[in-house]
Amino acid sequence: MLNGRVILYTGNGKGKTTAALGLVFRALGHGLRVCVIQFIKGKGEYGERLFAGGLDSLEWHVCGQGFVFKKEENEADRRVAREGFRLAREKIESDLFDLVILDEITYLPHYGFLDVDEIVDLLHQRPPRLHMILTGRNAHRSLIDVADTVTEMDAVKHAYEKGVKAQKGIEF
Amino acid sequence: MLNGRVILYTGNGKGKTTAALGLVFRALGHGLRVCVIQFIKGKGEYGERLFAGGLDSLEWHVCGQGFVFKKEENEADRRVAREGFRLAREKIESDLFDLVILDEITYLPHYGFLDVDEIVDLLHQRPPRLHMILTGRNAHRSLIDVADTVTEMDAVKHAYEKGVKAQKGIEF
Numbered sequence: 001m002l003n004g005r006v007i008l009y010t011g012n013g014k015g016k017t018t019a020a021l022g023l024v025f026r027a028l029g030h031g032l033r034v035c036v037i038q039f040i041k042g043k044g045e046y047g048e049r050l051f052a053g054g055l056d057s058l059e060w061h062v063c064g065q066g067f068v069f070k071k072e073e074n075e076a077d078r079r080v081a082r083e084g085f086r087l088a089r090e091k092i093e094s095d096l097f098d099l100v101i102l103d104e105i106t107y108l109p110h111y112g113f114l115d116v117d118e119i120v121d122l123l124h125q126r127p128p129r130l131h132m133i134l135t136g137r138n139a140h141r142s143l144i145d146v147a148d149t150v151t152e153m154d155a156v157k158h159a160y161e162k163g164v165k166a167q168k169g170i171e172f
Numbered sequence: 173m174l175n176g177r178v179i180l181y182t183g184n185g186k187g188k189t190t191a192a193l194g195l196v197f198r199a200l201g202h203g204l205r206v207c208v209i210q211f212i213k214g215k216g217e218y219g220e221r222l223f224a225g226g227l228d229s230l231e232w233h234v235c236g237q238g239f240v241f242k243k244e245e246n247e248a249d250r251r252v253a254r255e256g257f258r259l260a261r262e263k264i265e266s267d268l269f270d271l272v273i274l275d276e277i278t279y280l281p282h283y284g285f286l287d288v289d290e291i292v293d294l295l296h297q298r299p300p301r302l303h304m305i306l307t308g309r310n311a312h313r314s315l316i317d318v319a320d321t322v323t324e325m326d327a328v329k330h331a332y333e334k335g336v337k338a339q340k341g342i343e344f
Contacts, residue, residue: 003339005339005342007186007342009187010328011326013323013324013325014179014191014321014323015181015187015191015194015323015325017194018191018194018195018198019186019187019190019191019194020194021193021194021195021197021198022187022189022190022191022192022193022194022195022196022197022220023190023193023194023341023342024194024197025193025194025196025197025219025220025223026190026193026218026219026220026223026341026342026344027219027341027342028219028223029218029219029220029221029222029223029224029341030219030222030340030341032219032340032341046198046201047197047198047199047200047201047202047204048194048197048198048201049201050201050202051197051198051200051201052201098341099341099342131339131341131342144328144329147329148329149186149329149330150327150328150329150330151185151186151187151325151326151327151328152185152325152326152328153185153187153323153324153325153326154183154323154324154325154326155322155323156182156316156322156323156324157316157319157320157321157322158321158322167175167177167303168202168204169195169198169199169201169202169204169270169271169303170177170179170195170198170199170271170303172198
């Protein structure tokens with residue numbers, strides 16, 4: 001029987017990756033084993049990665065190079081995205097985890113780096129008890145269909161709009 | 173100069189408390205000191221509380237008794253809510269924290285336990301560098317106005333609707 005949950009956080013508002021991190025926090029409290037794969041965010045001193053480094057039951061992979069997409073020169077991005085997806089498949093099929101997070105994976109089909117059906121198939125083929133969280137803007141209809149829980153984060157108001165600088169511990 | 177951020181997560185979708193937890197995770201990674209005050213959620217084996225118990229720079233307080241509000245018999249709820257708010261004020265004024273989370277505080281004005289201006293005043297009077305996160309449905313317009321960043325979580329689709337049981341490490 002399939003007990004694992006597929007959760008999708010999408011929309012243009014803040015809090016998608018952050019909500020996924022919150023579930024990591026919750027899951028670790030119950031002793032679950034967690035794997036996070038970040039597809040897009042660049043390398044950097046993100047608080048969550050610093051914190052994750054000290055935790056045994058959490059694996060953290062960063063594939064992306066930051067938001068550098070351009071239509072003309074995206075071959076490197078495509079390669080990184082596809083390598084990340086291969087890593088995701090490997091981690092999911094390993095059956096070593098209770099929760100796997102594919103952070104900002106929605107951009108892969110959105111930018112044409114991956115057919116959305118490859119993601120849908122991977123979700124269907126995963127170990128039945130495995131919980132999965134997908135995040136990112138512009139989620140493809142097929143991802144919404146396959147997810148059990150979908151939340152759309154809407155930006156009602158954003159500090160950046162007011163010209164406020166990104167704050168350590170809040171935005172990164 | 174006021175550097176602290178006020179972030180509000182509201183709406184009917186999943187991920188409000190969870191996004192706040194994600195910012196805890198991020199903030200702890202940068203060595204920030206965090207205080208969480210939960211106004212509504214009842215006592216219980218929430219993964220986040222189990223995890224929080226092992227962390228030095230995180231204080232966690234649970235004031236609420238679960239969702240037991242009834243119009244006829246809410247004196248006990250009102251007392252608990254007001255005690256929680258007094259605790260929040262004390263923690264904020266102590267200046268011992270970099271981030272204070274008032275989880276589900278929006279319900280206090282919504283249920284008439286507290287005038288929303290008391291919350292707005294507290295936000296204005298806080299130490300200038302203190303980041304604050306407020307969560308909960310039905311956020312009062314004054315809270316939206318005072319916040320720097322407001323995200324509305326919309327439930328596009330929810331597993332509960334499909335009759336799926338709450339899962340350890342996901343919903344609690």
